[in-house]
Amino acid sequence: MCLALPVRVVELKGGDMAVVDLGGVRKEISLALVDGVTAGDYVILHVGYALTRLDPAEAERTLATFAAAGIDAPASA
Amino acid sequence: MKYIDEFRDGALARSLGAAITREAAPGRRYGFMEFCGGHTHAIARYGVTDLLPGNVRMIHGPGCPVCVLPVGRVDMAIEIARRPGVILATYGDTMRVPASGRLSLLKAKAQGADVRMVYSTQDAVRLAEENPGREVVMFAIGFETTTPPTALAIKQAEAKGLANFLVFCNHVLTPSAISHILESPEVRELGTVPIDGFIGPAHVSTIIGSRPYEFFAEEYQKPVVIAGFEPLDVMQAILMLVRQVNEGRAEVENEFTRAVTREGNQKAQALVAEVFELRREFEWRGLGAVPYSALRLKDKYAAFDAERRYGLVDRQVADHKACECGAILRGVKQPADCKLFGTACTPENPLGSCMVSSEGACAAHYTYGRFRDFSRKSAAGGATP
Numbered sequence A: 001m002c003l004a005l006p007v008r009v010v011e012l013k014g015g016d017m018a019v020v021d022l023g024g025v026r027k028e029i030s031l032a033l034v035d036g037v038t039a040g041d042y043v044i045l046h047v048g049y050a051l052t053r054l055d056p057a058e059a060e061r062t063l064a065t066f067a068a069a070g071i072d073a074p075a076s077a
Numbered sequence B: 001m002k003y004i005d006e007f008r009d010g011a012l013a014r015s016l017g018a019a020i021t022r023e024a025a026p027g028r029r030y031g032f033m034e035f036c037g038g039h040t041h042a043i044a045r046y047g048v049t050d051l052l053p054g055n056v057r058m059i060h061g062p063g064c065p066v067c068v069l070p071v072g073r074v075d076m077a078i079e080i081a082r083r084p085g086v087i088l089a090t091y092g093d094t095m096r097v098p099a100s101g102r103l104s105l106l107k108a109k110a111q112g113a114d115v116r117m118v119y120s121t122q123d124a125v126r127l128a129e130e131n132p133g134r135e136v137v138m139f140a141i142g143f144e145t146t147t148p149p150t151a152l153a154i155k156q157a158e159a160k161g162l163a164n165f166l167v168f169c170n171h172v173l174t175p176s177a178i179s180h181i182l183e184s185p186e187v188r189e190l191g192t193v194p195i196d197g198f199i200g201p202a203h204v205s206t207i208i209g210s211r212p213y214e215f216f217a218e219e220y221q222k223p224v225v226i227a228g229f230e231p232l233d234v235m236q237a238i239l240m241l242v243r244q245v246n247e248g249r250a251e252v253e254n255e256f257t258r259a260v261t262r263e264g265n266q267k268a269q270a271l272v273a274e275v276f277e278l279r280r281e282f283e284w285r286g287l288g289a290v291p292y293s294a295l296r297l298k299d300k301y302a303a304f305d306a307e308r309r310y311g312l313v314d315r316q317v318a319d320h321k322a323c324e325c326g327a328i329l330r331g332v333k334q335p336a337d338c339k340l341f342g343t344a345c346t347p348e349n350p351l352g353s354c355m356v357s358s359e360g361a362c363a364a365h366y367t368y369g370r371f372r373d374f375s376r377k378s379a380a381g382g383a384t385p
């Protein structure tokens, strides 16, 4: 029920609607909850609506944190 | 798929597990509650607990919208669906939730009620447009993630002048449920459910932001780490919680920065505030009546409110006697503690709500982890108490 997925916006349509790519499947969703989305952006899709935009730079930063956790010594004693 | 696969990498998961093992102090136990069913599902599906040391325990919380729907509200939905001329539109997950008298929406449908599964509230509005002679009632359930889509549907119906679109509102709020758990007698009683910190919701937080958790990190002195729903997100959040506990901190941290900000989605918040207001209290399955924990339609939108239009009154109905969902939702018991687990109660034939949705603790445990607990128990038994 709470499952939501990152999807790529392929094309903007009128009336707050957009076509997204969901692992090869195209689907029409609503962008009514998020302003300023453009084609190529990633959004989090839930029950037919984009909940928010996904920030690619933050995603990279988080992945770098995962990689560092395996190498770093404990942060403090 | 991009932004999914990278967050499921097995080698990284093992190195995060090693980091948690290294940093968790051997002499102490850590109990963390994942509030959301989405996290419960990820933990069970990817075997996250297998990568944790025996002294780090995950406790499942009540954050599964289907699981917390009380029997009485499902009974009311069935009553609505059986009204002549009504089409009840619902998300698929609610279809098999057990109601009174061995009923469910699925069975009511088989008996002739017009219940339609929809993917989105937009589909429900469309149904109302296509069936002008019928009343279409959206069985609206869920946390802060599904509330804005319901608000939008109401606004849309208003704009289109659809007098035959109604909402049966069951939207509930996350922060009040977390406070309620921390104040419940079982949890307060020291030692019963040692919760040292919370993994905060992923998608709920995209809407409400990280700010609402600051109050209770402060008030209850419990760390909160907001995390995405992929297994590496959960592992990283556990590591961050271990560090907070070790350092004696109780702060709100955000692991899910790729989608969650402190302020959240303000457009969605404004929309919800315009359409909905707080209920004085609302019954949660397993938690009882929780003050100010749910929403209803404002007077301005009364015309769209199924409860008002049909004069429905709340009713309280007890759960199946042997069902332990209540204790499980508060983290006091585990699925395997229930006598009915895997025997009388299975995902195909659920007796309690925790067995219905794949995010429910019992269903997740049944599907992915039935035998894992045995090895966990012996591992925990070997650790220093």
Ligand code: SF4
Pocket: B320, B322, B323, B324, B325, B328, B335, B338, B339, B340, B341, B342, B345, B346, B350, B351, B352, B353, B354, B355, B362
């Ligand atoms: S196994 Fe079934 S009956 Fe037992 S607690 Fe879980 S949902 Fe309830």
